[in-house]
Amino acid sequence: MSSEPLLRVENLKTQFFTDTGTVRAVDGISFEVYEGEIVGLVGESGAGKSVASMSLLRLVENPGEIVGGEVTYKGETIFGLEEGPDGELRKRDDMLSNEEMRDRIRGNEIAVIFQDPMESLNPVFTVGGQLREFIELNRDLSREKAREEAVDMLREVGIPDPEERYEEYPHQFSGGMRQRVLIAMALACEPNLIIADEPTTALDVTVEGQIIDLVDDLQEKYGTSFIWVTHDLGVVAEICDRVNVMYLGEIVEQAPIDELFYDTKHPYTDALLDSIPRPDRTVGELDPIEGVMPEAISPPSGCRFHPRCPDAREVCRRVHPENRVVDTTESAEPHRAACVKHDAFDVGYDESPPLEKEPQVTSEPDADTEAGVTGPGPGPGPGTGTGTGTGPGSSGGGGEGSE
Amino acid sequence: MSDTVQDPGSDRDPDGDRSVIGSEMSGEDVAHGETLLEVDGLKKYFSQESGLLSGVSLDPSQFPPIEIGRNRVKAVDDVNFEIRRGETLGLVGESGCGKSTLGRTILRLLKPTDGNIYFKGQDLADLSGEALRQKRAEIQMIFQDPQSSLDPRMKVGRIIEEPMRAHGMLDDEGREARAKDLLEKVGLDSRHYNRHPHAFSGGQRQRVNLARALSVNPDFIVCDEPVSALDVSIQAQVLNTMEELQEEFGLTYLFIAHDLSVIRHISDRVAVMYLGNVVELAEKEELFENPQHPYTEALLESIPVPDPRQRDARGVLEGEVPSPVNPPSGCRFRTRCPRLIAPDEYAWTxxxxxxxxxxxxxxxxxxxxxxxxxxxxxxxxxxxxxxxxxxxxxxxxxxxxxxxxxxxxxxxxxxxxxxxxxxxxxxxxxxxxxxxxxxxxxxxxxxxxxxxxxxxSICARERPAYEVEPEYGTEPHFAACHLHR
Structure with missing residues (x-):
């Protein structure tokens, strides 16, 4: 973990300009990926994980746009802005051109594995043909050489009888086998970094296990770094070296894997860990996070998690915490968390009165959620059974919820 | 098993006088803890037109099959179990093992190829037409995808009232009152009555589904992956609500899921399916702590545990589920089984x-x-x-x-x-x-x-079925593995 990071992301912001307003899908996230490590990007759906990972490759589609921050890969600028003479922000000169991104970075340096292997493979071409074409184009090999390489890659990722299956079509492959093909495709150009976007979510547990093992082996062999995007904390615990927890477009906690699980610093991570049923022991009552994640179009003031946070105090409504180092691990790695309850912030959390909480919503359409915090209500405290929480205080928030 | 055989004639009438919402059960007929549903030798085969399984899987119009024999997909093959009133039976297995087909066949959304489904002593496999339709008031279903199981053009209130209307329950006002009541029961708000499904998040839509299923006061609900499409934090909320409702209304669940953590949380007993067969069935604690079938063991070992200090504990099951068209003889798991029994012909170490x-x-x-x-x-x-x-x-x-x-x-x-x-x-x-x-x-x-x-190997020659002495609890522990011979 010394030296220069392979990939450095600083204050990255990606926004979507929609008719109803600006969606701040990724709102100032910073993290690094070092050589040979697997970095997790964890969060619920809508947290901005996928947008963040696609922004790294500048693959954000209209109406989305990267509006700020800097992405540096091996010293080259994938994205960067500077202030022009007229005071307007403009793209920096040293930023890689679209051609360079296409020819040199995507596939060759940074590859992607998507969640749905069926949608990533063309159903009318053979699996082998697609893999061969990819290798042919990206590595400048002859057709025959590329074919050999493709068969080798298929064998490498554990597809039985690769010569035969080379000629088959995607529908003849099972989900797990398709995902193996995509891994083969990602690895084919020996990239230094692979972005895996929920690669095992659509798979059965046994197949998921196989894929995780495969990735572990291949990572050891090739030394590839991974950004592993997932919502599954089990997978994270299994495979990641360091983890970034995202909530509503921000990274709220950043820590090595062991510290994240055993010395959790952010209440959201805590709540997330408490809400999952465990395979290894019987949990009597699940302790779900109250409410739902608000929409990124109008995030709550202050700390974005405060309307759902069991530890929320008055100050949390006012102060927006950045992701700050709150502790250092034994191996001198920083443990960052965006929560003002830590001493590193010193904004008067201890003196601040606890928030009277509205009964949080299981019931309101998501856009409304943040409306519940504007006035203290007669609601029950945290930990109330949410099944009966009917959320009377949270109506009339966004226009979207009402008919 | 069914000791509470009911007169088949006493079909529950579409009563109009049932009170608005009731924790009272419709069945005074089956007491808590007695067998509510018994599945006996249930089989469901699909005929296969072309090579592609997916094209035929859920089309009951394929019947009756003209060709008998080899080319049929044996989605559910000789399944036996019972479900008692008030309990949750978890049904777990990999995709393609037949768990959804089993759920749908029990509900008689599919016609079974063979076998019996006794519900309160009455064989659902024999019913058809109006008698079956009437029966559906007592057995309901919740589907995996909360989006596609709600009509986007109907208001939520109407959606919840629909089953009551179909079964002639209550009058307009009564139905509306009950729908609003149910909305609150499932953790929504009665003011949502006039909203359309699109205004709700995934978890909330699943709550609407719950309310709709509950509207006709069923005794038994088949839940087919009800929380798989939801985020973890929302999953926990919906699971908790389902447990509360079960207690309040005395519901019985058949809970189908592929996620063993969810199954462990919600079930009382658990059945593990593999390729159309139930390979193990035991009380939850017993099954998870003392699994007796190599497949169950493999499943349990392959789940990633949310604990970085347990990293290397995970095992990996090799291979994939074979085709149900031509399943392996004897024990169906034998082709992947890490503990295949040595054939007796040779002297092995x-x-x-x-x-x-x-x-x-x-x-x-x-x-x-x-x-x-x-x-x-x-x-x-x-x-x-x-x-x-x-x-x-x-x-x-x-x-x-x-x-x-x-x-x-x-x-x-x-x-x-x-x-x-x-x-x-x-x-x-x-x-x-x-x-x-x-x-x-x-x-x-x-x-x-x-x-x-x-x-x-004996695994290839005989189909296993053994009862094992349980270590936890007193429930019988069924394990279809010759290791217990």
Missing amino acids: DEEWAHTRAFLRAVKRRTFEPMTAAEIEAEFFGGELPTGDAGEIVRRAIDHVATDRGDAGAGVGAETGSGTETESGSDTAGGPEGVGHPNVDWADATELLLESFARQ
Whole structure:
């Protein structure tokens, strides 16, 4: 973990300009990926994980746009802005051109594995043909050489009888086998970094296990770094070296894997860990996070998690915490968390009165959620059974919820 | 088993006088803890038109099948269990193992090929037409995808009232009152009555589904992956609500899921399905802490545990579920089973059998590069072949796949180019050299090994069914594995 990071992301912001307003899908996230490590990007759906990972490759589609921050890969600028003479922000000169991104970075340096292997493979071409074409184009090999390489890659990722299956079509492959093909495709150009976007979510547990093992082996062999995007904390615990927890477009906690699980610093991570049923022991009552994640179009003031946070105090409504180092691990790695309850912030959390909480919503359409915090209500405290929480205080928030 | 046989004539009438919402059960007929539903020898086969399974899987109009026999997909094959009033039976298995088909067949959304489904003593498999429709007030279903199971053009209130209308329950006002009541019961707000489904998040839509299922006051609900599409934090909320409702209304759930953590949380007893069969059924604690079927063990071991300090505990199950068109004989799991029982014909040591099994699997899946006989012996057998007849067979198998032996006596790289399955292999790690080994005959080796060993095992010859002494609790523990013979 010394030296220069392979990939450095600083204050990255990606926004979507929609008719109803600006969606701040990724709102100032910073993290690094070092050589040979697997970095997790964890969060619920809508947290901005996928947008963040696609922004790294500048693959954000209209109406989305990267509006700020800097992405540096091996010293080259994938994205960067500077202030022009007229005071307007403009793209920096040293930023890689679209051609360079296409020819040199995507596939060759940074590859992607998507969640749905069926949608990533063309159903009318053979699996082998697609893999061969990819290798042919990206590595400048002859057709025959590329074919050999493709068969080798298929064998490498554990597809039985690769010569035969080379000629088959995607529908003849099972989900797990398709995902193996995509891994083969990602690895084919020996990239230094692979972005895996929920690669095992659509798979059965046994197949998921196989894929995780495969990735572990291949990572050891090739030394590839991974950004592993997932919502599954089990997978994270299994495979990641360091983890970034995202909530509503921000990274709220950043820590090595062991510290994240055993010395959790952010209440959201805590709540997330408490809400999952465990395979290894019987949990009597699940302790779900109250409410739902608000929409990124109008995030709550202050700390974005405060309307759902069991530890929320008055100050949390006012102060927006950045992701700050709150502790250092034994191996001198920083443990960052965006929560003002830590001493590193010193904004008067201890003196601040606890928030009277509205009964949080299981019931309101998501856009409304943040409306519940504007006035203290007669609601029950945290930990109330949410099944009966009917959320009377949270109506009339966004226009979207009402008919 | 069903000791509370009910007069088939006393079908629950579409009563209009049931009070608005009631924790009172419609069935005074089956007491809490007694058998509510019994499935006996249930089979559901689908006829297969073309090669593609997915095209036919859920089309009851395919029946009756004209052709009897080999080309039918045995989605559910001879399943027996019972569900007691007030309990949750978890049904878990990998995709394609038949759990959804089983759920739908129990509900009689699909017509069973064979077997009986006794609900309160009455055989649902015999019912049809109006009698069946009436019965559906007592058994309801919640589907996986909360989006597609709600009509986007109907308001939520109407959606919840629909089943009551279909069963002639209450009048307009009564239905509206009950719908609003139910909305609150499932953790929504009665003011949502006039909203459309699109205004709700996934978790909330699933709550609407719950309310709709509850509207006709059912006794039994089949929940088909009800929380799989939801985020973890929302999942916990919906699971908690489902448990509360179960307690309040005395509901009985058949809870289908692939997620063992969810199953462990919500179930009282758990049935594990593999390729159309129930392979293990036991009380939750017993099943998770003392699994007796290798498949269950493998499933449990393969779940990633959310604990970084338990990293290396995970095991991996190799291979994939075979086709249900032509499932393996005997125990269906035997083709992937890490504990396949050695055939009695040969005198094995445990180690010899383990080596042979690993070799058999590798040959079948062609997972290794062609190499010389000596290399194969070193790689799979630690240099020592099994003794006796078994060793002789292994030697012959090695002859088929070794690069330096070969049946035709051809040397390495000789281009005979014949044989049905002459498989080429190339060196992965090093040079991209695609030279085949024409004398390597995977198919013959596979066939020889399978025929001599795998198919001689008791696992291939008899279908297992054993009762095991439980370690936790007192419930009977069913395990379909010959290890318990």
